[in-house]
Amino acid sequence: MINDIRLFGAFAETLNLIRQQLPTIINESKSCLDQLHRDVEVELKESSGQLKKISKENHEEDSRIRQKIMSLKTILSSAEMFLIEHKNLESKIMDTNSLIQKGEVILRSFEEIGQTYLNLNKNNSSSTNSTGDLKIPSMNDIRLLGNTFHFSTKQRLNQFSLQKLESEIKNSRQIGNKISIDNVSQLDFDILKKEGYSIQEIKPNEFSAYKKID
């Protein structure tokens, strides 16, 4: 278990950021190496042009330019090697990005599942708050004997569950004019009275509540 599921989302965001930025970083360094390669090529071309213009008598300048061209050619082949090394890096970055993308999907799922779980718990707890520990009444829990609807519970009652009981009965279209709730707790007397029920002691310490309905 993790204490804060938002961490998954935050981490997915970081992975997303890395996935977005890696190609930019790679493109930037690639364009820098391309530029270097181009600049050396241009310089080499210029130097070759200069060499053609120099008179054969100017040995010193001729030798200097020739040496420069040699150096530039060495530099150019190094720049070509850099581009090859960089190309290898590009394919590795594509692998990294696909790995990151998988992680992102998993982390987003973790976050989503966690959020769903938390929402479920939240809903359950708000449902518990409104109904107490009572199973929400349905017609399966209600028996019609004569003209009285009987509902039996050993659990706590509250306003929501009592109103639900009454609406279930009304919606059932069965004909009766009284609701009787068996085994009510003394702790629920107040809410029962508030909802129009009368309390009756059936046996010592055993109570039922009843109410006339239209």
Next chain:
Amino acid sequence: MKKGEYSAQIQHSISTLNELEKKLTNDINNISSNWKDQRKQEFFSKYIRKIQEQMNACKQTHIILQTKVSNIERDLNRLK
């Protein structure tokens, strides 16, 4: 990019990679300290290690390239 600023540009890429690495490490530490399940954490660590390794490899390649490019820049300047 200005002519002759090749290695500076690669240095910029390295700095961005460093920032991303820092952010990644920070998030990993946050999750690890919050994750109680040892087995899942182990699986998670393997995945993260792989990403860290690949990012580190990317950074190392950039560092090597930067050194080489910087040497070339120096050679180019000598030729002028």
